[in-house]
Structure formats: C-alpha cells, structure tokens
Amino acid sequence: MAFRYGEYHDGPDPLAPPYDVRAALDEMGDAILSGSTPVHALRDLLKRGLPGAQERRGLDDMLREVRRRRRDLRERGRLDGTLERARALLDKAIGQERAELFPDPSDDARLREAGLDALPEDTASAIQELSTYEWRSNAARQTFEELRDLLRREVLDSQFRGLRDALANPDPEAMERVRQMMSDLNDMLDKDSRGEHTQADFDSFMAKYGDLFPEKPRNLDELVDILARRAAATQRMLASMTPRQREELSNLINQTLDQAGLSDQMRRLGEALYARRPDLAWNAPERLTGDEPLGMGDAVTALEELADLTQLETALRQDYPGARLDDIDEAAVRRALGRSAVDDLEALKRIERELEEQGYLLRRRGKLELTPKAVRRLGETALRRVFSSLDAGRRGDHDQHDAGSAGELTGSSRPWRFGDEQPLDVVRTLVNGVRSGGVTLGDRVGVRLSVDDFEVAETERRSAAAVCLLVDLSYSMALRGTWAAAKQTALALQALVASKFPQDAVQIIGFSNYARVLQPDELAGLDWDMVQGTNLHHALLIAGRHLDRHPDFEPVVLVVTDGEPTAHLMRNGRSAFEWPPSHETLELTLAEVDKMTRRRATINVFMLAADDRLKEFVDEVARRNGGRVFSPSAERLGEYVVSDFLRLRRAR
Structure with a gap:
C-alpha cells in the first residue's frame, strides 16, 4: 500500500490525541457534586471549555470575541460614504463645467449656467438631469463618468461581493456578461422552484461565472444563502439611514440599475431571495458610529457581518428554551472567528455525543441523566478528594491488630510486633538484614538477622x-x-x-x-x-x-x-x-x-x-x-x- 504526504493546510490537528471523555465527566462532576443537575453541569462545561492538554475554547470565550468584533464593526465607519463621494464628484464636475463656461460671453454659456443653477438638490435627480447634458469641459465629462462608474460598481457590489473589482475598468462586454449572469441566475432559481434544477446546472453556471463569486459556493443553496444575506444587509443599510438619505440613495440605486439595463433582473432576483429567506432581518436598522465614510459595498459588508455576529451571539448564549450546540452555524463561526474556532466548537459538540456513546449520560424522555457508570466515576472522584485530605496512616489500609494467618493478604507488609500471627515476609526480612549490614563472610555467605529486621505480610480479616x-x-x-x-x-x-x-x-x-x-x-x-x-x-x-x-x-x-x-x-x-x-x-x-x-x-x-x-x-x-x-x-x-x-x- 502506497501513502502520499503533503503540507497540512486546514482542519483539526491530525496529531492531536483523542479527547478523554472521562476528564469531561470529572469536570462536570465538580458541579454535580456541588448540587448542580447533569444538564446544568454539562452546559457550564461547554461554556467554560475543555481544560488540560487538549484545551479548547468554551462558548463564553467565543461569545466575548464575537462581542468585541461587533463593537469594532460598529465603530468602523458610517453608512453615507457613497452619498458623500457621489455629491463630491457631482460638485467637482459642476465646478469644472462652470470654470469652462465663465470666460465665454455668449448667451449659450449663460443659459447653461442657469441650467446648472436650477439643478435639484437631490443628488439622484441632479445626476438624472445631467445624464443628457452635453458637457463643454472635458474634465467635467470625465469626472461625471467617474461618478457613474462609482455608482455602478457600488450598487452591483452591494448585491454581489466582488463585482466592484471586476468592473474597475468597465467595458460594454463586462456589463453584458453581468447582465447575462443575472439572467442565467434568475432562470436557474425559477427552474429550482419548479423542482427541475440539478447539481449539473449549478456546476455549469459556476464554470461560466465562478470568478464573480469569491465565496466559491458548492451548490445552489449556498449561493442563495450568500446572496440573500447580502441583499438583506443592503435593505438594512437603507433602513438605518435618515429618510432623506434613504430616498436619495434609493433613487441613485434605481437610476444606476436602469442605466445598466439590470433593473428587471435585479427585481426578479430580490423577490426570489426574499421568498427563500424571509427569516433574515431585511429591514432591521443597525447603527454604525464611526467617523470614516464607508462606500456602499463596504457598508453592506459591515452590516452583513454584524447580522452574522448578532445571530451567532444569540446561538452562543444558549439561553433560550431547547438550546443545543447544533443550533450554532459552523459557517458563521468560521466567517467570524476562523477555522480554529470551528475545531473548538466541534470538540464541544463531541463531548455530549461521546458522553452518551460511552455510557456516561442517558437521555430519557428528553431529560439528561447520569448512568450508573457515571455515578461510579463520580463516587471515585469524591473518594479521591476525601483521601487527599486525610493524613497518611500506617502502611496498609486495613491493618488489624488481631488478624491471623487466615486473613486475606493486602500486598503490604509491616514490622513484626510481639504477638503477631501473620505469615513472615521472607524477602523483605532478608533485604532488611542485608541493608542493616548483617552479612557474614567466610566459607559460606550468610545473613545475620535481628528482631528489627523481621517483617510480616499484612492480612485483612474480611468481616462484613x-x-x-x-x-x-x-x-x-x-x-x-x-x-x-x-x-x-x-x-x-x-x-x-x-x-x-x-x-x-x-x-x-x-x-x-x-x-x-x-x-x-x-x-x-x-x-x-x-x-x-x-x-x-x-x-x-x-x-x-x-x-x-x-x-x-x-x-x-x-x-x-x-x-x-x-x-x-x-x-x-x-x-x-x-x-x-x-x-x-x-x-x-x-x-x-x-x-x-x-x-x-x-x-x-x-x-x-x-x-x-x-x-x-x-x-x-x-x-x-x-x-x-x-x-x-x-x-x-x-x-x-x-x-x-x-x-x-x-x-x-
């Protein structure tokens, strides 16, 4: 049989020893012996984590890390970055156009200036009117195109993570590919709703458009989950803005989608995603308190991560009726805390499973109970505690002053005392004689014994x-x-x-x-x-x-x-x-x-x-x-x- 070895990349440590579930039971035993129930003792163990050589983080450690990440995300920036940049580019383009018109004394220049003065305050409406304006200034024209490119990238990135980079240098073919991708995606979702979708359809879709999805979903369900969470985050971003900001950004989004020819496809996709994942918080506002203005795509990403962390925090608390470790989404743990946290979570899940499989815990009518095997183990633990506090006595745990030769050997010996009837321990007696220097040399080697050298085999009278x-x-x-x-x-x-x-x-x-x-x-x-x-x-x-x-x-x-x-x-x-x-x-x-x-x-x-x-x-x-x-x-x-x-x- 041939073996191949390669570099270790991901997953649990393959060289880690298997977890000794008895250590977990002993940890639970501390709580149980203090009056806790098995259910609460197990829950406390999972919150604390696994001690010793196979140390694993507990739910409390993960919960603290999740809360820290939520706090950092909230303080990262504010949501109106795209609006701020759009207004800045719009003002720049108008300023460049005015600079070009000012030296011109013609009526046409004054008429154009009047049109610029009459532009709506709303950024989206102003961009809509300027979309048909014939710019005199080449610099203003380039700035306005930069503005439209920005909006196109940000709007698409808010729906599909990664499209912003793909459209950094947009061309008609790139936009046409995006339109075709959305059309194929909607068709695939329609086909799935009729029960006709196959994995081969998805594989074919990813072969054509896989570079547009950096998350690398393995099937349609994973793709739907990715897109639905991002779409819901976009809606939460709009819900978190002031009414004026919400209206202005919504108009910019709709206008950008119309100009890109994606309005109908995006509407179909949004309806399909909402129908499949209505459980997501689509319109729950979330406040970001930082000073840095975030672009629309970055803001949606931040809100998406915040939603993940909020759900993960609820699951990690395990404080709701019927809470189980299986409720914790491993994918969310991986996204928020990394692969090592997934390994820690799996180790915690394995504890309860192993305690049941190895006969320490029993589920009866939905209640977790200790088996006789577990009770024996806890009794031994309690006994070890007692003996650890007792002063060491004489050798032999059950020395009997009146024990006779008919008693059962305990495996220990002790110095002989007058009146003892226990059998003589010959080996220990001779060793004591040699150690005390009682060796005679001559024609024959011998050992001289004194009374203090004699030891007897300790016996225990088994009276019940x-x-x-x-x-x-x-x-x-x-x-x-x-x-x-x-x-x-x-x-x-x-x-x-x-x-x-x-x-x-x-x-x-x-x-x-x-x-x-x-x-x-x-x-x-x-x-x-x-x-x-x-x-x-x-x-x-x-x-x-x-x-x-x-x-x-x-x-x-x-x-x-x-x-x-x-x-x-x-x-x-x-x-x-x-x-x-x-x-x-x-x-x-x-x-x-x-x-x-x-x-x-x-x-x-x-x-x-x-x-x-x-x-x-x-x-x-x-x-x-x-x-x-x-x-x-x-x-x-x-x-x-x-x-x-x-x-x-x-x-x-």
Whole structure:
C-alpha cells in the first residue's frame, strides 16, 4: 500500500490525541457534586471549555470575541460614504463645467449656467438631469463618468461581493456578461422552484461565472444563502439611514440599475431571495458610529457581518428554551472567528455525543441523566478528594491488630510486633538484614538477622459490615449550603464500600418529611426536598430493617443532619410535622435509638449546625447509645465520615 504526504493546510490537528471523555465527566462532576443537575453541569462545561492538554475554547470565550468584533464593526465607519463621494464628484464636475463656461460671453454659456443653477438638490435627480447634458469641459465629462462608474460598481457590489473589482475598468462586454449572469441566475432559481434544477446546472453556471463569486459556493443553496444575506444587509443599510438619505440613495440605486439595463433582473432576483429567506432581518436598522465614510459595498459588508455576529451571539448564549450546540452555524463561526474556532466548537459538540456513546449520560424522555457508570466515576472522584485530605496512616489500609494467618493478604507488609500471627515476609526480612549490614563472610555467605529486621505480610480479616448512612434531605440543608457536601459524602462512602469492602452491605437513606432508600445510580443527580420536616424516626426504622436483614454483619450507623427531629411517622403511615419538635416526635425517635443500641449498632452523628436544640438532642443520643458526636465544617464532612467509617472497620 502506497501513502502520499503533503503540507497540512486546514482542519483539526491530525496529531492531536483523542479527547478523554472521562476528564469531561470529572469536570462536570465538580458541579454535580456541588448540587448542580447533569444538564446544568454539562452546559457550564461547554461554556467554560475543555481544560488540560487538549484545551479548547468554551462558548463564553467565543461569545466575548464575537462581542468585541461587533463593537469594532460598529465603530468602523458610517453608512453615507457613497452619498458623500457621489455629491463630491457631482460638485467637482459642476465646478469644472462652470470654470469652462465663465470666460465665454455668449448667451449659450449663460443659459447653461442657469441650467446648472436650477439643478435639484437631490443628488439622484441632479445626476438624472445631467445624464443628457452635453458637457463643454472635458474634465467635467470625465469626472461625471467617474461618478457613474462609482455608482455602478457600488450598487452591483452591494448585491454581489466582488463585482466592484471586476468592473474597475468597465467595458460594454463586462456589463453584458453581468447582465447575462443575472439572467442565467434568475432562470436557474425559477427552474429550482419548479423542482427541475440539478447539481449539473449549478456546476455549469459556476464554470461560466465562478470568478464573480469569491465565496466559491458548492451548490445552489449556498449561493442563495450568500446572496440573500447580502441583499438583506443592503435593505438594512437603507433602513438605518435618515429618510432623506434613504430616498436619495434609493433613487441613485434605481437610476444606476436602469442605466445598466439590470433593473428587471435585479427585481426578479430580490423577490426570489426574499421568498427563500424571509427569516433574515431585511429591514432591521443597525447603527454604525464611526467617523470614516464607508462606500456602499463596504457598508453592506459591515452590516452583513454584524447580522452574522448578532445571530451567532444569540446561538452562543444558549439561553433560550431547547438550546443545543447544533443550533450554532459552523459557517458563521468560521466567517467570524476562523477555522480554529470551528475545531473548538466541534470538540464541544463531541463531548455530549461521546458522553452518551460511552455510557456516561442517558437521555430519557428528553431529560439528561447520569448512568450508573457515571455515578461510579463520580463516587471515585469524591473518594479521591476525601483521601487527599486525610493524613497518611500506617502502611496498609486495613491493618488489624488481631488478624491471623487466615486473613486475606493486602500486598503490604509491616514490622513484626510481639504477638503477631501473620505469615513472615521472607524477602523483605532478608533485604532488611542485608541493608542493616548483617552479612557474614567466610566459607559460606550468610545473613545475620535481628528482631528489627523481621517483617510480616499484612492480612485483612474480611468481616462484613451492614452500613447505614442516614442523610438529611430537608430544606434547611440547602439553605445552610451543606447539601452538596452531604451528597459528596454519600457518593464517597458508596464508592469506598464498593471498592475496598465489597462484602459489606451498604444502604444510603435520605430523610426529610419521609425517609427513603437511595439507590447508587440516583445519588449524583439527587436534589434536596423542598419540604418541612426532619423525620429521623422514619430513617432509623428503615435502617433497623436493613440491619435485621444482616444479623451476622457488624452494624455501622452514621447520621448526617443539620437539625433536630421535627417529624415522625404515625400509625397510619403519614408524617406528622411540628416545630418546635413535639414530645411525641422526640420520644419515638429516641425509642428507635434504643433499639439500635440493643442491636449493638453504634450511632455516630455528624451535625452540620450548632443549634442548642440540636446539641441537646445528639448529646442524648450519644448518652443512650454510646456513639460519638462530630461537628465538622461542610468542607470536611466527607473526611470525617470516611475516616470514622474506616476506624470502625479497623476496630471490628
């Protein structure tokens, strides 16, 4: 197989590594673990862009660049440049003619001067009257022809970008070619409206007139889009002028088209373009505030670019219902921001697509949801955060003082201590002896070992635990800003148990006015309940059933809350709320605490508020149950819960 290599011109970097979508999920995870929904987290990621080695601009960066370009365009110049130049050339021609007539004492010269004095103030009307005037001055005649050439170029350039250069040195053949081009174009549009147009027709048209279209459209639809946007910009230019300027320039345009024999063809083309693209802002005024007078073609180009940038800004904001990245026109991005921005946009589009294709996001009934695979990934991220803040402990994550030789090897070793029953790590023991200089030489080489050289292979006794994490979902958690920390903690604990203690049975229970078991795949997208009530009584009931289903497991109960119980479950199954807490609520909740104590389940409470009533309640729980009370900040909640869980597991 033969390969050919050439110079790289355009497109994405062919040597760039494929984007790791897991990094995008981790970026989203920061927002999700802080309480955001998957939809908002993805939208925020697309606005920020892609970080790291494969950095890409986000929508916000593109939006800032678009706004800067709009500001620069508005300050570029003003719209009446063609009128100003036309008036200047007209005044120059009249002045040259008067200079020629002044020395002549004849009545004909005075009559001509009177005619020049009686010319209308309107530039278009004055040019119309002078079109049949027989100039005495050759210089005036040349200036007037320069004026007509200027108008012809500017008017045609306002409709077809590039014709101004093609008609820089006009001749009858060039104008005839333009007339034939417009006739063929209108015929092709008529044929397309009847459904008879083919790509071959377009290719034939471009073969004849392609030099007149620098945009190099590939099909009729692209050509129509180019011409319609420019025609709409011309109408916006007229709408942006004062009534007098609009009338004067409109008359100049119509007069120039009539003289060029293009009036009928231009009318047909304008009607066809409007019928195909009525969605364009044809008559919306746009103000330019610069000082430089722009020619008609340049002014239309500026307004055309402004319209592109306005539409692009709306699409980049993505703040309207049903907004999608597919709404952003890549052609408009290329025109406004260049090819690199198109690559950045494509990378952003690929994120959402890859997250779905690789099984991290799922669309269900039009709603974006995290899959269990994504939740596991976010749980691992939350766990890494927790462990990064924990102080490094001794070697071996689960060292057991009473572990025996029947335990499962962890892959770590530690110095031997009196009473250890773990198997000896022979290799590490001998290496320690050699390092300590205990090598004997003689007839036979040997290693002298001391007590300090011995190491044992660390083992882990795989006792199973029934873990219950009770998380407050009440409205106050959101008001105090502690809900995000609680969700991160639940995810971290779920990931820890799944990865390090797969034999454990973990259950996450959320409680507000009622309590419910939270499945692992709904933790990340979980939100607080906008209801009143902290029904710890119901949560302890559910936790007790979980412990009873695993009677041989070691019970572990952890409670995260920011308020004392204010609700309980009545006999009919309904929730009763009262604040301050009723005596019945406290009595029923403490009764469930006593049941947990009889199950040998220690309840450790992590309170996220410093209310006196809450302190009084948790102190009573600790007195009855023997558990511990922690008062961590929201930022350190995960660290406290995970480290306490590990302490309990090691103690067991």
